[in-house]
Amino acid sequence: MGTDIEEIKSRLNIVDVLGEYLRLTKTGTNYRALCPFHNEKSPSFMVSEEKQIWHCFGCQKGGDIFSFVMEIEGLEFRDALKQLAEKAGVELKRAAPGTAEKKNCTLEILELATKFYEIQLWKGAGKERIVNYLKERGLTEETIKVFRLGYAPNGWRNILEFLIKRGYAKDEIEKTGLLVRKDDAQNQNSNVKLYDRFRDRIIYPICDYSGRVLGYSARVAPGGDESQAKYVNSPETEVYHKSKALYGIDKAKNEIKLKDFVLLVEGNMDVIAASQAGIKNVVAVSGTALTPTQLDTLKRYTKNIKMLFDMDSAGEAATKKSIKLCLEKDIAVQIVELSFGKDAADVVKNDPEKLCKAIDNSKSAMQYLYDKAFKVFDGNTAEGKKKISEALLEMIASFSNEVEKSHWIKKLAQGLDVTELALTAELKKAKLIDRISVSKKTQVDELEKNENRQKIDILLEELAGLMLVSGEIWKEVQEKKEYHAYFSRHALLDLMLKRGVESNFDFNSLTRSIDRELKLHAEKLFFRKKFRLGLNNSLEEVLMENFPKEVKELLSELKKEIKKIKLVQITKDLKLAESRKDRTALKFLRSEFEKVLGE
Numbered sequence: 130m131g132t133d134i135e136e137i138k139s140r141l142n143i144v145d146v147l148g149e150y151l152r153l154t155k156t157g158t159n160y161r162a163l164c165p166f167h168n169e170k171s172p173s174f175m176v177s178e179e180k181q182i183w184h185c186f187g188c189q190k191g192g193d194i195f196s197f198v199m200e201i202e203g204l205e206f207r208d209a210l211k212q213l214a215e216k217a218g219v220e221l222k223r224a225a226p227g228t229a230e231k232k233n234c235t236l237e238i239l240e241l242a243t244k245f246y247e248i249q250l251w252k253g254a255g256k257e258r259i260v261n262y263l264k265e266r267g268l269t270e271e272t273i274k275v276f277r278l279g280y281a282p283n284g285w286r287n288i289l290e291f292l293i294k295r296g297y298a299k300d301e302i303e304k305t306g307l308l309v310r311k312d313d314a315q316n317q318n319s320n321v322k323l324y325d326r327f328r329d330r331i332i333y334p335i336c337d338y339s340g341r342v343l344g345y346s347a348r349v350a351p352g353g354d355e356s357q358a359k360y361v362n363s364p365e366t367e368v369y370h371k372s373k374a375l376y377g378i379d380k381a382k383n384e385i386k387l388k389d390f391v392l393l394v395e396g397n398m399d400v401i402a403a404s405q406a407g408i409k410n411v412v413a414v415s416g417t418a419l420t421p422t423q424l425d426t427l428k429r430y431t432k433n434i435k436m437l438f439d440m441d442s443a444g445e446a447a448t449k450k451s452i453k454l455c456l457e458k459d460i461a462v463q464i465v466e467l468s469f470g471k472d473a474a475d476v477v478k479n480d481p482e483k484l485c486k487a488i489d490n491s492k493s494a495m496q497y498l499y500d501k502a503f504k505v506f507d508g509n510t511a512e513g514k515k516k517i518s519e520a521l522l523e524m525i526a527s528f529s530n531e532v533e534k535s536h537w538i539k540k541l542a543q544g545l546d547v548t549e550l551a552l553t554a555e556l557k558k559a560k561l562i563d564r565i566s567v568s569k570k571t572q573v574d575e576l577e578k579n580e581n582r583q584k585i586d587i588l589l590e591e592l593a594g595l596m597l598v599s600g601e602i603w604k605e606v607q608e609k610k611e612y613h614a615y616f617s618r619h620a621l622l623d624l625m626l627k628r629g630v631e632s633n634f635d636f637n638s639l640t641r642s643i644d645r646e647l648k649l650h651a652e653k654l655f656f657r658k659k660f661r662l663g664l665n666n667s668l669e670e671v672l673m674e675n676f677p678k679e680v681k682e683l684l685s686e687l688k689k690e691i692k693k694i695k696l697v698q699i700t701k702d703l704k705l706a707e708s709r710k711d712r713t714a715l716k717f718l719r720s721e722f723e724k725v726l727g728e
């Protein structure tokens with residue numbers, strides 16, 4: 130497996146792998162991004178192309194491409210290995226079955242089903258009728274193919290039989306969400322019945338960021354049974370999670386990074402239409418209100434969202450909720466208003482230019498809500514003032530940015546001709562919900578973790594970091610035999626002492642031959658010591674000339690700590706000896722105590 134890992138690493142560049150998930154900006158020889166693992170406003174997530182490792186100065190997570198994929202996709206190591214092996218085109222020597230095996234089977238079936246639906250659209254039962262309908266809605270053949278639209282023919286067992294013929298078991302197929310299981314009391318011959326979930330419907334595959342089909346959204350076919358729900362979506366499965374899915378993300382992600390904003394629309398058709406009109410940085414939430422998880426995904430690519438939602442009264446409450454979520458996550462939201470046509474798809478069909486213009490003319494969500502509140506209520510009456518401030522303060526309270534918050538307080542006070550003080554008091558009321566930000570929480574967690582660790586372990590960790598950065602220091606510490614007994618507390622340090630000469634006191638040759646866990650640990654320490662965040666958040670290399678002083682201080686601290694530990698131990702032993710009235714032991718321990726004290 131070791132050679133597989135090296136082979137995969139040699140074929141993949143960390144910048145490309147992480148770039149699939151994050152908006153990386155180049156700074157000097159390194160890259161940086163907003164950390165996807167903790168909530169932050171300025172980027173402290175660094176990627177070193179040279180070392181092929183990543184590190185976050187905020188939450189202290191770090192590692193290589195494998196640990197990144199494990200963390201961000203929530204995978205076991207074996208599954209991350211498989212995923213990256215596939216990406217690198219490396220065939221794993223010994224494929225161990227894991228949860229990925231099952232997941233892969235589900236993905237395989239979904240891919241096959243997607244092809245089946247596509248063929249039905251172009252050559253099968255959907256030929257002409259469905260294709261014509263889509264064309265009438267303004268889509269070109271190319272667009273239909275790019276988004277892999279398909280058609281599920283009428284009937285109860287089309288996809289089921291197709292997949293069974295391909296050798297898949299019923300329970301495997303059922304896991305994909307393609308089937309419905311129904312108890313049939315009338316039919317005495319069979320207690321359970323499995324049949325196709327999607328029948329006589331247009332199929333919109335929903336993919337993950339890399340284009341793998343996870344599930345479907347299916348619209349009733351034109352002239353089909355309109356008494357049924359207009360849209361039927363895949364149920365939650367082991368690969369499809371409604372709250373995570375973003376329709377179109379696979380095709381949009383690069384353009385989102387490039388344009389540094391994402392257009393968020395309501396429906397799948399809006400995504401497809403906008404994309405055809407040249408606005409490729411577009412995604413939709415499928416059948417849910419915007420969720421925090423979806424926002425976290427988008428935030429990896431950009432901090433700017435332009436929303437184009439239906440502004441009927443039902444849509445507006447949902448939009449307000451989404452805006453609030455964004456503000457809380459420090460994402461800038463703008464609202465795109467359409468002056469004619471009811472959704473993006475309609476506008477694009479008639480005049481694509483209009484959509485581009487509407488996007489250019491978008492205004493900040495707060496400005497939008499502000500204008501709207503003053504339009505709906507009368508800012509000159511006491512009653513109106515109350516309504517307006519109620520509507521807006523709730524939003525203003527959501528800003529995580531204090532500067533913006535005070536800007537809007539000031540503006541609202543002027544607009545309503547009331548004092549800022551009065552509004553601030555109201556704002557406090559609006560902020561009843563205690564919002565402990567995630568970042569604060571991780572900071573606290575980190576602190577607690579450190580407090581529980583003994584001081585000596587923290588010192589040893591620091592020392593190991595310095596030794597990894599500088600071979601000189603490594604050699605120097607290696608010669609201080611008096612500490613060695615204590616170094617064994619620290620697995621990496623212990624190994625470094627054993628392998629120092631053999632690896633010529635060199636970080637790279639050490640990490641070539643050690644086990645994965647230790648290697649990641651070493652890389653993390655190395656990065657943390659070698660670089661630091663400068664004043665304006667730039668990544669700076671720490672000057673080597675400061676290191677000898679730090680080592681000296683560390684060693685002297687370490688000496689004190691060791692002394693303390695010894696004294697505590699002797700005191701414990703003394704108490705034990707006293708209780709046992711062991712005179713010989715007492716005498717020996719007392720002299721030991723004196724000796725250590727004098728060290």
Ligand SMILES: [Zn+2]
Pocket residue numbers: 164165166167174185186187188189190
């Ligand atoms: Zn972080």
